[in-house]
Amino acid sequence: MDWRDRGLCLREDPDLFFPIGGMNSGQGVLQTDEARSVCRRCPVREQCLAWAVVAGPVEGIWGGTTEGERRAERRRAARRRTAAETAA
Template sequence: MNWRLRAACRDQDPDVFFPIGSSGMSLVQIAEAKALCGRCPVAQECLAWAVGAGRVEGVWGGTTENERRALRIREDLGS
């Protein structure tokens, strides 16, 4: 997981990437995390890791756990 050394989030408060809930202020927190991911040079590697790892909480590669679950379902249906 050498890509983590180049991640834009490595010097950020980790709490930003692990919101409690999916409404209210959590939506603001998710948007902030996704904005950081949008500027990250290793977002694709991060996303690939999170999708491959299965159920992983938080925002990884610019996606929430629910968004990654949907990606996995689409991948499974496409296979």
């Protein structure tokens, strides 16, 4: 069974994970918070987040994170790799 088949998001309206008006509108913030609350309880949150980070610019809430948060994590990971390669 694939991890996606066990996500709690399957029981929710898919639109919940794609905030209306972006993450900065009032409705978008409320929707993001609600989606994150589902993700916090999800048994496959870590797999979901790992997939979204590797997959690249994926819209919506994945693993309890926004696209901007995942983009920042990819940048941090790239800096860590560069630092490790420089130190080696």
